[in-house]
Amino acid sequence: MKEWLIAFDIDDTLITDEGKTSTRLNKLLLELQENNTLLFSSGRPYESIKSIVETIGLDFEKVYICAFNGSLLMKGNDEIYSHSIDGDDINKIACFYRDNHLYVQSYDDGLILFEEPNEYTELEKEITxxxxxxxxxxxxxKTTVPKMMGVGHETKVKKAFEIIPADLRSTFHFTITKPFFLETMAKGISKGEAIEYFIKNELVGYERTMAFGDSYNDIEMLQQVKYSVSVDNAVDKVKEVAEHTTKSNNDDGVYCYLNHFIRGMS
Incomplete structure (x- = not known):
């Protein structure tokens, strides 16, 4: 059993607004990997998360990746579990997005699928x-997808989220990642499920779990760990859920908290 499970959201938490990690954070993560389990959890596709992990310089085969907001859990290149939205359900969600004036988007073998050209799909392309x-x-x-996305202006995303019909809300899990991305996964699927997997399979004890996040799709993950940490730029709801707050993503908040925590434990 590894000593600690440390889970990281990526965008606006682990990486800066410019998509980078500091040299000192990279060095600390390399040190932590020796005796701990590192989990990188994001709404991003697997390939995009993998490229960030490799840039940090970690031993990829020892890294866990939770992609598509919990729909896929991998250890290195090996799949642990995956969930999908299938058949008519894809159409139901797409219709809801279109009815609320959002652009429909999904994924296929590392590609971002879209129907109409729009600035938000271009932004997703730039990010991932x-x-x-x-x-x-x-x-x-597509007859099977890991998740669906409705993308558009943040006022439209917020309005759509507030009026999700009861039948859809009871069948699927909806969350907002960035203000202009409304994302839909299979029911019960979230970043928190990956934390449950480690605890249930006795890969780590609850008392030695930690997670960092900033947005609504991080809430379930933060609720599942002993030490929950929001970065200072997190949305208010996440700050309410998290027991601790560190500096912002642009001020190396993850490094600051981990470095302080490790010093306190030694």
Whole structure:
């Protein structure tokens, strides 16, 4: 059993607004990997998270990746579990997004699928460094997807989230990541499920779990760990859930908290 499980959200938490990590944080993560389990958890696709882990310089085969907000859990290149949205359910979600004036988006083999050109899909491409593919109708093109996304202006995203019909809310899990991304996974799927996996399989004890986050899709993960930490730039709801707050992502908040925590333990 590894000593600690430390889970990191990526965007706006682990990395700066410029998509970077500091040299001192990289060095600390390399040291921590020797005796601890590191979990990188994001709404991003697996390939995008993998590229960040490799940039840090970690031993990839020992790293756990929770992608698509919990729909996929990998250890290195090996899949542990995956969940999907299938068939008619893809169409139900797509129709809800379209009815609320959001652009429909999903993923296929490392590609971002979209139906209509829009600035928000271009932003997702810039963030994840994944190529895009335009298709006429995602529900007709794909019978299985890891998650669906409705992207658009943040006022439209917020309004759509507030009026999700009861039948959809009871069947799927909805969350907002960035203000302009409304994301949908299979029911019960979140970043928190990965934490449950480690505890249930006795890979780590609850008393030695820690997680860092900033946005709504991090809430379940933060609720599942002993030490929950929000960065200073987190949304208010996340700060309410987290027991601790550190500096912002642009001020190396993750490093500051971990460094202080380790010194306190020694």
């Amino acid at each position: 460094q994944q190529d895009t593919k335009r298709v006429e109708d995602i529900p007709s093109y």
